[in-house]
Amino acid sequence: MPALLTVLAHHSEPTDPALLEGLLTRAEHALGGAWPVVVGLGALGVAVFAVGLVVLARRARSGLGR
């Protein structure tokens, strides 16, 4: 049982932290000084998408008379 728990604990991450770290290090290295800008633009894109979606959906519903 202890061996089973050890294996469970060592091999059960949803996504391996080492994999995430390696990928991010690669991306950060490739983008250099532009890294914060790219990340910021990604976040801004998500926020604009969310707000735009609510506004457009509301307009579409009012077009349907609902």
Next chain:
Amino acid sequence: MSARPGPRLFYGWYVIGALFFMSLMGVGGRQGFGLFFPIWQERFDVSISALSAIAAAGWVVNGLSQPAAGALTDRFGGRRVMSGSMAVLGVGAVGVGLAPNPWVLGVLYIGVISTAMAGVMYASATSVASRWFRRRRGTAMSVLAAGGSVGGMVLVPLMAFLLERAGLEAAWLVIGAAMGLVGAPVLALVVRDDPAQLGLSPDGEGGPAAVGSRAPQAEGPLAVERWQAAYRTAPMWQLSLAYVVCGVTTATIAVHFIPYAASVGVSTSTAALAFGLLAFINLLGVLGTGALGDRLLRRDLLGLIYAVRGVAFALVLVLPAGVGLWVFAVVAGSSWLATVPQTSALSAEIYGVRVAGAVAGMMNMAHQLGGAAAVLLAGLVFDLIGSYAPTFAAGAILLVIAAALSFGVRERATSSRFAATQMVPGEA
């Protein structure tokens, strides 16, 4: 005086847009959890093993919660379940950031985040999408599933950036606020459970319909009133068992990709880049196959997706390690999330949309639990013999079986797309 023009875009696509956003937030937040392990390890003076055990328990709890989330969606509607779950996720994320010890962290991650995550991925979402789309169901579901791929690409780097520049608490506070204060309201404001609530028909075809709570839906000969009845028919077992193989193969790679690369002499950095390529190809694959599924027999496409993944697993065994990793990333990436829209759409077309949430929830549970068991088994095998070759060989064999199961579904005789359809009236 001219009549007011109606909206050009079918409202179902706004609903899919909101589900895409939900998938983006959910998958991104979940994948980013591993980033914080080193900080917690130092702060709480605990081992990575203890933190991994929390993540593993969360995975299992998430799987067990899926049927309940699906059943709640069928009963109360996806809008309530998804927006409520997203709000709970937001609170849970802020709590995780402020957790004073590993016990609180464990309770919040396992009991709150993993449970609420079941409400946002994917049983509830595919159930709602099934009601809004009939002819373009595969396309719609592939767009919402693609949100998960985009989430990994956008949210994980953002979490890493916040962690590096502002610290752990700020990172979780921002993610929690985005989920609770943006994600939940977007779902509540945009999602409608059924096109009939806006006087529309599925796909926006057939002109305006009477406003009601449920639109009329085409049903095939195996349509069920209760999800338990689905288990008395062959397609439920064929699709569920194939989906278990999907969970087994994707979870094994998500967890063991780096250890596998290390075992064949490939660096972590190179393996991570190959995995990034896999994630990107996956985005193209899920969108492409989603649209194809609306034109071809879904069972053929699903079988082909499993077969392609099986080829990827087999190639790892026969190609040199360096080349094999990249070939695997390209071939397997094209099939990664592509099973989700096809399996969900096919099950909704066979068993009807009335219990689509519960049926999808049962399949998702099998997918998650199969994945957890496989991750454990692959680790055990590696610890015993020091090689991942048996894992890849077993994966290839299982994927051939999954492909055969999928090709064996009698879609023309059982799906509402092909059966002599009977329209089930909606409810006013």
